[in-house]
Amino acid sequence: MVRPRDAADVATALGAMGARGAIARGLGRSYGDVAQNGGGLVLDMTAQRGIERFDEDEGILAALAGTSIDDILRAIVPRGWFLPVTPGTRFVTLGGAIANDVHGKNHHGDGSLGDHLVGFELLLPDGQVRQVALASDPETYEATLGGLGLTGIIVRATVRLLPIGTSWTRVDTERAVDLEDLMGRMASDDHRYRYSVAWVDCLARGRSLGRGVLTRGDHATREELPSALARDPLVYSPRMLASVPPGVPNVVTRAAARSFNEVWFRKAPREERGRITSLTSFFYPLDAIADWNRLYGRRGFVQHQFVVPFGQERVVETAVELLSSGGSASFLAVLKRFGPGRGMLSFPAPGWTLALDLPAGQPGLAQLLDRIDRLVAEAGGRVYLAKDARLNPALLPDMYPDLDRWMDARERLDPGHAWRSDLERRLGLGARQRKDALT
Amino acid sequence: MKDGLGRYGTALFLGGGSDIGLATARALVARGTQKVVLAARSPDELALQVEELRARGAAEVEVVPFDALATASHEAFVDEMFERFGDVDLVVLAFGVLGDQHAMEKDTAAALEVARTNYVGAVSVLLPVARKLREQGHGAIAVLSSVAGERGRRSNFVYGSSKAGLDVFCQGLGDLLAGEGVQLLVVRPGFVRSKMTAHLDPVPFSTTPGAVARAILVGLERKADVVWVPSKLRWVMSGLRHLPRTVFRRLEI
Structure with a gap:
């Protein structure tokens, strides 16, 4: 792994690249092997960080690709802007x-x-460095968006920001007694909220199968803040609460997960409206605990996230059923609804998505996840490759119908397959080229 | 690629027709290995084994000819395997011959064939395998050594010394590979009831190919350097190694 400081360093590193190619890596938060490249070159891009342009009037931000969301938020939130989309970690x-x-x-x-x-x-x-915009070069744009780093190295990007009046959110919380209740509530009024996510108790059985806590909200306006907060409505100072030292054994046992889930469910209000919550605790609850992944011990955990189209609620139900009866301790299961996707290999597609954290050492886990994958593929759904470490490659073409188009685009952008990763080899994303070469 | 749940995608068996090699292949396929390559001296005899591995869920099973004694061909053989099958995640070296100790005391040529197969053949194929795994930056090797290599015994010292040489070779090679993302597991079974030993009377602590296969999987998962099968042989052999020579000589083993 090398950590190039600038474009010249990148060029030097690529000049010495061998047959196993190169892949760019950011802050290493992908759960699987998307940013690993055994035997090859890994370019740690985090030294190339910095905001190059921030237009406070129009809400346009241009930054080097190694800039973190944390860096960006520290610069823009106090000026009344937010990122239009943010994942569950700032890092x-x-x-x-x-x-x-x-x-x-x-x-x-x-x-x-x-x-x-x-x-x-x-x-x-x-x-060469290519300027890519959706309107002028849709093929490159859609191949690179969700393209797992295999179409080239993203050097810098320009984002349209979201205006916010305060650095607080206004959150409604409700408890749902079972999965049907939960999905019903989400389907009927998610559209009234900008943000919506549900936590599902995958260990509850019988009549409580799939019970959960639904939290939905939007950015709070200045008028909605209590006077103590309204004096400095855009204050932003995220803090670390704790950190987990190395060498901790796996504490996420089934019993621990069960009691955690029970407390989490009981602790949530049956119904609460308009709670004012900070941006960081609403969007990034896990970021407050550094190295939380160590709680899973030496063998770690796998993440599994899938989406199935609306109308295939049955698959979500079956997955929750299989997990609750299969003895898997899922600390965190998250359900939400997706709108349309854009990139050729982008994960989001209209439907229900369920994300799970599962300790890797459990017997039978591999078979259980394989079974869920098959159901998902049959339902026209897919798994999230950024989180994957174990998918059966045979299911890939069913899950990603644009895979062929993406492979064509990749051939055009990188005919020599300079960009390679462990995930690419594991899932055979370059396999077609090998097949072509044989015929 | 070994996946997030510790499953090996592609496994190559050198000595793929041996009972231990096949038992390990079956155990791996049951755990989710998709591609199995059996490299064997007599590929034609493995048709049924191939069918069984497929029936158990392997997506691709290939049999290729491989002769441990044909050392001149090993380098090209290894190149061809990695060329044909892409990254190999696990290589199991399971070939070996026992020889007839009494006969070999008179028949030097027969003794040399044991030494050439078990030691020279293994060195010859393990070096290019190790180079390939270093290049790809990941992978594991499991090598079938034997407790017979832990101390010379008059009842099997030709076989034992060939395994002793292999064992020491692998200890050093394992340390060389340790920083390169490549694991080398040395497997030291006791008496294994298999076709190699079918003509012999079983001895205490004897074991089966299936038990050896399970121990290999556990050792790989724990990132161990050495496993004994059964595991208590570790302490038995440790005791035997420290016996004074004059006492050891009188033991009927």
């Missing part, structure tokens, strides 16, 4: 956010990050 880079076409709690109404870009610059293997 991702702008480049990584585009390459994985990240979504947030507002996907049902606002789409993914790719719906809010003016454009970006893409470094091609021959050293």
Whole structure:
């Protein structure tokens, strides 16, 4: 792994690249192997950070791709702007956010990050830098958005920001007694909220199967703030609460997850309207605990997130049923509704998405997830490749119908396959080229 | 690529026709390995085994000819395997011959064939395999050594010494690979009831190919350097290694 400071460093590193290619890496928050490249070159892009232009009047921001969302928020929130889309952690880079076409709690109404870009610059293997905007070069744009870093290195990007009146959110919380109740509430009035997300208790069984807590809200206006907060409505000072030291054993056992889930459910108000909550605790609850992933011990955990089209609610139900009876301790299961997607390999598509954290050491987990994957593929759904570490490659063409188009675009942008990753090899994303070469 | 749940995508078996090699292949396929390559001296005899691996869920099973004694061909053989099958995530070295100790004391040529197969053949194929795994930056090797290599015994010292040489070779190679993302697991079974030992009377602590296969999987998962099968042999052999020579010589083993 090298950490180039500038474009010249990148060129030097690529000049020495071997047959196993190169991949750009950001802050390493992808759960799977999308930004790893065994035996090859990994370009840590985090040294190339910095906001190059911030138009406070129009809400336009241009930054180097290694800039983190945390850096951006610290600069823009106090000036009354927010990112139009943000994932569940601030510790991702702008480049990584585009390459994985990240979504947030507002996907049902606002789409993914790719719906809010003016454009970006893409470094091609021959050293050329291409300016890419949706209108002028839709193929490159849609291949790169969610393109897993395999179409080129994103060098810088320009984003259209969202105006906010305060650095607070106004949140409604409600408890749903089972999955049907939960999905019913989301389907009927998600459209009234900018942000919506539900936590699902995957360990509750029987009549409580799929019970959950729904939190929905929007940015608070100045008028909605209590007077103590209204004096400094755009204050923004995220803090770390705690950190987990290395060497902690896996504490996420089934019993621990069950009691955590019970407390979480009981603690949530049955119904609460208009609670004023800070941006960081609404959007980034886990960011307050540094290295929280260590709680899963040495073997770690896998993330699994899928989406199935509206009308296929049955698959979500079956997945929750399988998990609750299969003995898997899911600490965190998150349900939300997606709107339309954009990139060829972008994960979001209209429907229901369920995201799970699962300790990796559990017996039978591999078979359970394989089974869920097959159901998802049959329902016309897909799994999130940015989080994947174990998908059966045979399901990929069903899950991503634009895969062929993406492969064509990749051949055009990178005919020599200079951009490679462990995920690319594991899922055979370059396999077609090998097949062509044999025939 | 080994995936997030520790499943190996592609596994290559050198000595793929051996009972331990096949048992390990079956155990891996049951755990989700998709592609299995059996490199064997007599590929034609493996048709049924291939069918069984497919029936158990392997997406692709290939049999390729491989002769441990044909050392001149090993380099090209390894190149071809990685060219044909892409990244190899696990290589299991399971070939080996026992030889007839009594006969070999009179028949030097037979003793040399054991030494050439078990030691020279293994060195010859492991070096290019290790180079390939270093290049790809990930992967694991499991090598079938034997407790027979831990201390020379008059009842099997030709076989034992060939495994001792292999074992020491692998200890050093494992340390060389440790910083490169490549794991090398040395497997030291006791007496394994298999076709290699079918003509012999079983001894205490004897085990089965299936038990060896399970121990290999556990050792790989724990990132171990050495496993004994059964595991208590570790302490038995440790005791035997420290016996004075005059006492050891009198033991009927």
